Amino acid sequence: MFVPTTRRKAVTWLATATAAAALVFGAAKAQGTTAAPTTLTLYSGQHETLADALAAGFFEATGIRVDVRTGKDADLVNQIIEEGGRSPADLFLSEEPGPMNALASRGLLAPVDPETLAKVQPSLNPGTGDWVAVAARSRVIFYNPQLIDESALPKGILELTDPAWKGKFAYAPSGAFVSTVTYLINAIGEDQTLAWLKGIQANGLNLQKNGAVRDAVEAGQVAFGLSNHYYWYLLAQSRGGEENLASRVHYMGGGDAGALLLASGAAVLKSSRHQAEAQRFLAWLADAQGGQQIIANESPQYPLALGVSSPLGLKPIEELSPPAIDQNSLQDLDKAKELIIQAGII
Amino acid sequence: MLVALLALTPVAYLLFRGGISLPLLLRELSSPTTGILVTNTLLLALGVTLTCAGLGVALALLVVRTDLPARPLLTVLFALPLGIPSFVGSYTWVATFYELAPRSTFIYGLPGAVIILSLAMYPYIYLPVVAALRGLDPAQEEAARSLGTSAAVAFFRVTLPQLRTAIAGGGLIVALHMFAEFGALELLRFRTLTTAIVQRVTVLSAPEAARTLSLVLAVGSLALLVLDLKVRGRPSAARTGGGVARAPSLWRLGRSRWLWLGASGFLLTLALGVPLSAMGGGLVRLLLRPDAAFDWARLIGATQDTAQYALATALAASIAAIPVSLLAVRYPGRLAMLTERSTWIAHSLPGVIVSLALVYLSVRWLYPIYQTSSMLVIGYVILYLPIAVGAQQVGFGHASPQFDNVARSLGVRSLATFFRVTLPLALPGIAVGAVLVMLNVGKELTMTLLLHPTGTRTLATALWATTEGEVLDFAAAAPYAAALVAITAIPAFVMIRQTLRRPARR
Numbered sequence: 001m002f003v004p005t006t007r008r009k010a011v012t013w014l015a016t017a018t019a020a021a022a023l024v025f026g027a028a029k030a031q032g033t034t035a036a037p038t039t040l041t042l043y044s045g046q047h048e049t050l051a052d053a054l055a056a057g058f059f060e061a062t063g064i065r066v067d068v069r070t071g072k073d074a075d076l077v078n079q080i081i082e083e084g085g086r087s088p089a090d091l092f093l094s095e096e097p098g099p100m101n102a103l104a105s106r107g108l109l110a111p112v113d114p115e116t117l118a119k120v121q122p123s124l125n126p127g128t129g130d131w132v133a134v135a136a137r138s139r140v141i142f143y144n145p146q147l148i149d150e151s152a153l154p155k156g157i158l159e160l161t162d163p164a165w166k167g168k169f170a171y172a173p174s175g176a177f178v179s180t181v182t183y184l185i186n187a188i189g190e191d192q193t194l195a196w197l198k199g200i201q202a203n204g205l206n207l208q209k210n211g212a213v214r215d216a217v218e219a220g221q222v223a224f225g226l227s228n229h230y231y232w233y234l235l236a237q238s239r240g241g242e243e244n245l246a247s248r249v250h251y252m253g254g255g256d257a258g259a260l261l262l263a264s265g266a267a268v269l270k271s272s273r274h275q276a277e278a279q280r281f282l283a284w285l286a287d288a289q290g291g292q293q294i295i296a297n298e299s300p301q302y303p304l305a306l307g308v309s310s311p312l313g314l315k316p317i318e319e320l321s322p323p324a325i326d327q328n329s330l331q332d333l334d335k336a337k338e339l340i341i342q343a344g345i346i
Numbered sequence: 347m348l349v350a351l352l353a354l355t356p357v358a359y360l361l362f363r364g365g366i367s368l369p370l371l372l373r374e375l376s377s378p379t380t381g382i383l384v385t386n387t388l389l390l391a392l393g394v395t396l397t398c399a400g401l402g403v404a405l406a407l408l409v410v411r412t413d414l415p416a417r418p419l420l421t422v423l424f425a426l427p428l429g430i431p432s433f434v435g436s437y438t439w440v441a442t443f444y445e446l447a448p449r450s451t452f453i454y455g456l457p458g459a460v461i462i463l464s465l466a467m468y469p470y471i472y473l474p475v476v477a478a479l480r481g482l483d484p485a486q487e488e489a490a491r492s493l494g495t496s497a498a499v500a501f502f503r504v505t506l507p508q509l510r511t512a513i514a515g516g517g518l519i520v521a522l523h524m525f526a527e528f529g530a531l532e533l534l535r536f537r538t539l540t541t542a543i544v545q546r547v548t549v550l551s552a553p554e555a556a557r558t559l560s561l562v563l564a565v566g567s568l569a570l571l572v573l574d575l576k577v578r579g580r581p582s583a584a585r586t587g588g589g590v591a592r593a594p595s596l597w598r599l600g601r602s603r604w605l606w607l608g609a610s611g612f613l614l615t616l617a618l619g620v621p622l623s624a625m626g627g628g629l630v631r632l633l634l635r636p637d638a639a640f641d642w643a644r645l646i647g648a649t650q651d652t653a654q655y656a657l658a659t660a661l662a663a664s665i666a667a668i669p670v671s672l673l674a675v676r677y678p679g680r681l682a683m684l685t686e687r688s689t690w691i692a693h694s695l696p697g698v699i700v701s702l703a704l705v706y707l708s709v710r711w712l713y714p715i716y717q718t719s720s721m722l723v724i725g726y727v728i729l730y731l732p733i734a735v736g737a738q739q740v741g742f743g744h745a746s747p748q749f750d751n752v753a754r755s756l757g758v759r760s761l762a763t764f765f766r767v768t769l770p771l772a773l774p775g776i777a778v779g780a781v782l783v784m785l786n787v788g789k790e791l792t793m794t795l796l797l798h799p800t801g802t803r804t805l806a807t808a809l810w811a812t813t814e815g816e817v818l819d820f821a822a823a824a825p826y827a828a829a830l831v832a833i834t835a836i837p838a839f840v841m842i843r844q845t846l847r848r849p850a851r852r
Contacts, residue, residue: 041800047811048811049811067800067801068800068801069800069801070811071795071796072548072549073551074547074548074549074550074551075547075548075698075795075796077551078547078551078553078702079702079705079796082702082705082706082709083705083709084709086709086713086716088716088717088800099551102551173545173549174549175549178549178550207535208532208535208541208545209532212533212535215444218448219444219448219449220448220449221448221449221451333550333551334552336550337546337550337551337552337555340550341377341379341546341550341552341555342377342378344377344378344379344382346379346542346545346546346549346550
């Protein structure tokens, strides 16, 4: 009844499967044994290319290896919180100040060496000294000159709730957007902020991601968009220069909420068993001759060590005139989340 | 039972991890977006599932039951979109539109999402239906014909009902996939419960608010699982006659065969041509770029890791699934049903939630394996177990217990009977399940990001890292996308070749 080939097939299948299992268990074991004593683990919310370049640069300078785990800021924060005191991470590098503050307020960060803090522009370090600001991004407007004149752009982001702007602009509820909301809660109060969010929700096009906002403006699907300067310069880099883009960047200035300057932070986790080496990484990262060079050259963010500037054509950081704040004040993420959900944005 | 318990751990996490309370739940449910999100999710799942069912059955019939030219080739080609991850597919569509019609917003929103996701998902119905059609004995349909019914009526009344298990199994996978889909929908600008959940976790860092929405999603999938049971009905019709079943007579398409061939070509252009040409274009641009410094070692490493995880999970999931599917097919009852259904729930939850549950649990109780490949494989098994179970049920359905009885009556012991009779008969189904699991693991993104061993990467995470869905230049992503498609196309191809060979028995 049963032709032998069927059974032979079954045997082949089982053999293949067993071999595969052996392969994987072998691999798992191999991974278990490679942990060297001086390897740091970095959880990074920055783009992987930059984080990898920093790890390579630090290894070159000190001989200490850094394993990088990339993810989104908030993802990694959740993960560190769920891992609790047993987190394998020694270091955390973020894109935004908010997630840093979230970890700091839970007591998960070790204080940064004062010498390290002194290496960068003091205005962007948090007052608490729980983390060090190593790069910055400016909130800006991207606009498409074929659809709107720079002079016709709004003077401040608060006026975007006016129905006249309906359908004209795009936005993305990104980490920087959450930071903006946190800032607004401090600046104009909870009720006004909620009203503003509802207006944005009604008038704007929610494109979920900053990259999508930029691309929609560039393609001419929408006249302008709220975003971070960073994304536009990334696109300019990959297209071979700013002159190849249809869209432009408008820096709002004037201390407007739409000109917020947000710090990317680095910190040592309190649970790390390599405190000395981890602090050494922060010191190197904040140093004008160390990590700051890599940040300036590898990504269109503002380096923050005194005497280092970006070669990538950004508007000089001294000319930005953002609102004056302590980065540490961008802390009440819970309220911001609640309002964003209430307004129906996420 | 153990398997079911493992599969239910994420649900337990949802219910018992602190931070969920009735007031919070009520406040979430009354938030203005919840209603919109629920409607969007249902519309999407319904639209994609129905479109996939129509496409899948029609294409399966075309290649199994008609005299369409080049059927062996088409049989394989139709299955290949399976190897293109939905987020990569959508990405290529978005990139293509930006290139050809930058101002068009046609592909965004519900219609675009239904079309593009259906093109990526229909093989989940097409494949089991092809397998089921091949296994059917044409005698029943012929008996109906001999009693005077027309070919079409005989098909709808006799053959189609026999395909129910295959269609329902595939449809359930598609619908639950839609419940859990994230990357593609974010690119296509369509908001569902899952996109909101993921954004709440990844942008707002508000897992409590995300968990409440996940509960809504879990209730939705429960409803779907019950519905599926009703649609599926009883497993039926194993063939027991002596001798070998004939190949069914083919429907002659006549002249319209060229029309059908043209339609097939058009479909393949959309489902395969667009993604592949965007990838090819990206590869060419990458190689022509003056500063072409692409890290090939990284690509090779990612490919190896992906292949290892996929093989290990396929094996583990197949073994874990066998008792569940055997129980469900052979001893249907309340217990069997609960066990089988429970494996599905985790499948419909977003990868982020399942992963967070596993992070939480493994850090506390299984710390030695946290962030090792074993943990990741366990996570994959939880996610994709039902896919193996679904396919295996079709396989075991064809392995009638009467064969076992015959073997037993000839003096073969029960364990031996299982290995020598039941398992070989169900093997095609088990193999389909294993391959489907392999494909899914190859494509998985969100869970891999959270659970992978630090320092390793799969093709999907490497692809994600080059783009993060935020750089529209496909060049940097293209090699990973191409490798991913290549690696997932191989098992699909082998499997189809296997099904193509006429079985010697039956």
